[in-house]
Amino acid sequence: MPALNTKQHLTDQKWRFCLAPMMDWSDRHCRYLWRLLSQHARLYSEMVVTGAILHGDKQRFLGFNAQEQPLALQLGGSDPKELAQCSAIAEEWGYSEVNLNCGCPSDRVQKGKIGAILMKEPELVAQCYQEMQARCSIPVTIKHRIGVDDMEDYESMEHFVRTIASAGCSTFIVHARKAWLKGLSPKENREVPPLDYAAVVKLKQRNPELNIAINGGITTLEQSQTLLKDLDGVMVGREAYSNPYILAHVDQKLFASDKDVATRIEIAEQYAEYCKEMIASGTRLHHMSRHILGLFSGQPGGRLFRRHISENAPRKDATAQILLDALAYVSKD
Structure with a gap:
């Protein structure tokens, strides 16, 4: 497989801390909130299937705010030519x-040969990668599981990675759980299969020339710092959505930033200003306000903050003032 420039690899922090692609969650409004909390975290879109881009409303599926950068588009598909075309469009x-995406276990995407089922066809994924990277100059990366169905052994996962790496891919984001394509729902596939961080660390140790980031069950920055001793990056998902303020210290703790940490109040006020602008362009408040509900998770008044927004944001005439009014329930400290 092609070797990377070791010096460049060791100093490249592109994937040091990432925020996961999550269907129905990590939309452009959620990502804007995350960007307010961290300037350096790498953001990922929800998975977009190739057909939606090639035949659908591109603004709907691809539009984003420039403030979200660095931002990755996650694609779902298995046709090399379609994926290549979408990579050029991205x-x-x-x-x-x-x-x-080589990790989603949903029944719906399996039928289109999308997601985790692709782990059974590493040669096809390698072909997809080659054609995608040939059509664009931005990095093409792979997100996958440590196994799928009867792929019980570490060697099968490493064979998958090495096959794609031999085609030129250098960055892999590994969800440290297997995926069961039958018998478990997508939600259960995020929780039931046991985490195996050791398998991901082993993959890095045996393939030091590759960028290996880990995903799955990461809930604190302290945990992230521990994992970064052995790996090139971490990817956080559900915890960042339910408790977004954990991102407030990412830049300082993981990227050595000397910028002051914003308070929850400041973040809420900045997000309210963003919502005001989006409402003026036709977006309903409740499409954006749901992402901020966890900002005061575990804080005094947090429940009343969530309740005020949940009860009032769905109104057709709802304005961003509702978010500011909800701040009356929380501590100003």
């Missing part, structure tokens, strides 16, 4: 990276 639209 670059045209200004994305910083294209990521191929």
